[in-house]
Amino acid sequence: MTEPSAVPADPTNTDAAELTVDDLTVRFEGLAAISGVSLTVERHEVFGLIGPNGAGKTTLVNCLTGFQAPTGGRVLVGRESTVGWSPMQFREMGVARTFQAGRLFKDMSVLENVEVTAVGLGLGRRRAVERGRAILDWVGLAGKTSLRAGALAYTDQRRLAIARAMVLPPAFVLLDEPAAGMSDAECEGLMVLVSSIPRTFVCGVLLIEHNMRVVMGVSHRVHVLDGGKTLAEGTPAEIQRDQAVLAAYLGVEG
Amino acid sequence: MHVFVARHQTPVLLIVLLGAAVAISEVGGLDALQVTLVEMLIRVLVVVGLYVFIGNSGVISFGQVGFMCIGAYAAGWATAEPSFKQVMLQGLPELLQENQFSFPLAMAGAILLPAIVALLFGFAILRLNGIAASIATFAFLIIVNSIYSNWDSVTAGVSSLIGIPTPVGPWVALAFAAGGILVAHLFQMSRYGLLLRATREDGVAAKASGVHSVRMRLLAFVLSAALVGAGGGLYAQFLGILTVDTFYLSLSFITIAMLVVGGMGSLTGAVAGVIAVTVIVQLLRFGERGFPVGSALFKLPVGSGELGLGLLLALILIFRPNGLSGGKELALIRGPREMMPEGGAVAGARALQDDSNAVA
Structure with missing residues (x-):
């Protein structure tokens, strides 16, 4: 797989340096899908987001792109509050996404x-x-x-x-399981592509992925969700050693 | 040049086809066919108007014939005999009561009034998706019918509005049908057409691409109402007499049937559907009247027309769910870059799908 070719980068509508989630909570009819999650995606990095099914990853992405209004907490693009933004506004302000279902x-x-x-x-x-x-x-x-x-x-x-x-x-792109259903060889190509995004476009990547090889291979930092709560955050090496993560997420007894 | 021809050949071919039909009937002196031909051309304009909204947005509207009613009455108010209006339509503004306006002015009214109503009504309902939007448009048809049937001092209620001059013949109808086809074509090629088709394909993804779906739908809805309204204005000035119930369920059914038969995924489909349904209905009517076979008189039972149309619709839906056109456009030359909206094919199938909820 060759290095992807350069693309002329247009200036985005925002000079925001980070995308911030601050003490975010989402409840569906009393049931908490996300409770008290905080994280920051910086514009020069690939930020991995992992967690078992139902951990609240897609709900979080929906909150970050205007498809879901948070019940509590804040989402900030740079320092700007995003309360009441439509999905169109998020995209116009430089937050783009892909969908699990394509x-x-x-x-x-x-x-x-x-x-x-x-x-x-x-x-x-x-x-x-x-x-x-x-x-x-x-x-x-x-x-x-x-x-x-x-x-x-x-x-x-x-x-x-x-x-x-x-x-x-965009300034930030949220990729929802881009490697789902890909073969190992195809994953290689995808990893080259994803890891080139921050450099080529000055665009931060939030990567949701179940394929550990992909997440651990391209992410600078990884955030682990379980049951709507933050379990751990750190470099891929730290996460792979984290006992709580191993126990809860990888199903290994601690 | 080649690209230009490839891009814009479809409307030209469709117009030439319709023009040829008019020319043949004029040269051949087929006066018996003239009424059918003019009606067909007016319906081309109406169904193309339907297509502008339904085909590009994927939202089925049952209410567009309501705009035809509004357009027809607007033209009627402008052009009916002042002596009739002063007696029967005393609720009209004096300007309308006392004057008889020209054909172009009447048509301007028949285009503008439905467009304004569509803007207001569309603003209210186009946030709805799928079947909810369709039902709201159906409600609109009923509202228009109720108002026009009961507002006696303005519409003459259930009695007829008469004394409308009839300058509309085959050539005038052809000119308007051609205009409608061109407008629809330019719209679907435009950036607004592109964005609207994206909302039809996947409303959620379109939002994530920064597309303001409601605005795009509203634009198409207003444009559609203007074209359908123009069809109403022509119809009024072709018949010379107007009754409200002309513009109700059966006309709604037949125009939507035409779009489905032709294929709601393409402009070609809209035009082809009108032609196909008109021809079949005429043949069945001919059969109902009876014709001699040898010494006996062969006669289809009364009601065969409706039955035949229903059967045709069922057969099309079973064997060619995307209509006669299959969502494709009529083309002789293929462009170097495929610019024709290939979309459409599944618009019908998707139209009833609600896309507002699950985001995954």
């Missing part, structure tokens, strides 16, 4: 999929197409721009989802 615009072409984001953020059609082509080149889909998105192979769909989030580079 959620591509399946019946539109590959190029159109990325064009939508660029046009949605206010670019003219011609420039949107230029930017779209550049970003598709970066994820390795340059030869497939006119295919129907739904006709792409599974891994290519995952790459397209990342491209769609990265066109007009």
Whole structure:
């Protein structure tokens, strides 16, 4: 796998240096999905977020992108409060995401999929197409721009989802299980791509992933959630030695 | 140049096709067909109007014929005989009561009034998704029908509005149908069309891409109402007489049936559906009237028209769920870069799906 090619970086709408979650709580009808979680993603790093199913990872991402209003606590982009922001506002202010289920615009072409984001953020059609082509080149889909998105192979769909989030580079990108269902070889390619994001785009990455090799391989720091609460945070090496994590998450008796 | 032709060939081909039909009937002196032809062209405008909203947004609207009613009455108010209006429509503003306006002004009213109503009503309902939005549009149809049936001093209630001049013939209807096709084409090629189709494909992902779905839907809704309203204005000035119930359930059903038969995923589908349904309904009517086979008179039972249309609809839904066009556009030349919205094909199937809840 070669190093991804360089992409001209546009200035984003924010010069925020970090994305902050402060004492966040989300309750669904009294049931706490997340309680008192705090974390900070910096713009120059890949920040891993792990935890067993139902730990609240996707709920957290939804709070960070305007799809879910927190019950308590704050989400800050830089120093700016995000109370009442719509998903569109989050994207306009430089927080992008992908979805576990992919959620591509399946019946539109590959190029159109990325064009939508660029046009949605206010670019003219011609420039949107230029930017779209550049970003598709970066994820390795340059030869497939006119295919129907739904006709792409599974891994290519995952790459397209990342491209769609990265066109007009955001300040932060939240990747929700990008490696799900990928083979080891395909994971290698994905890891190269993800770890190049902070350098290439000056964009912080919040990576949710079950594949430990991927998370531990690309993250600078890792945050562990369990049952909606923070279990641990540290470098991959620290997390892999953490007794509480091993016990609760990896199912190893302490 | 090649790219330009490839991009814009579909509306041109469709218009040429309709133009050829008009030319043939004029040259061949097929006067018997003229009424059918004009009605068909007006319906092309209406169904293309339906397509602008339904096809691009994936939200099924049962209410667009309400805009046709509003447009028709707007044209009727503008052009009916002042002597009739002063007696029967005393609730109209004096300006309308005392004057008889020209065809272009009447059409401007038939376009603007539905568009304004669509803006207000759409603002209220287009936050809804899927079936909830569809039911709200159906409610709109009922509201319009109730108001126009009962507001006696303005609409003459359930009695007819008469004395409307009838300048609309095949060529005028063709011109408006062509205009509608062009507008619909330009809209679906535009940035707004692109963004609206993205919301149809996946509403949640569209939001994450910074797309303001409600605004895009509202724009298409207003544009659709303007086109459908223009269809109403033409219809009023073709028939010369208006009754409210013309614009109710059966017309809603037949126009939506036309869109489904043709395929709601493409502009070609909208036009093809109108042509196909018109031809079949005419053939069945012809059969109902009876025609001689040898010495005997072959006659289909009364009601075959409706039955045949229902059967056609069922067959299409079973064997070609994406309609006759299959969501594709009519094209002779393939562009170097596929610019045609290939989308659409599954718009119908998705339309009833609610996309507002689960975010995963």
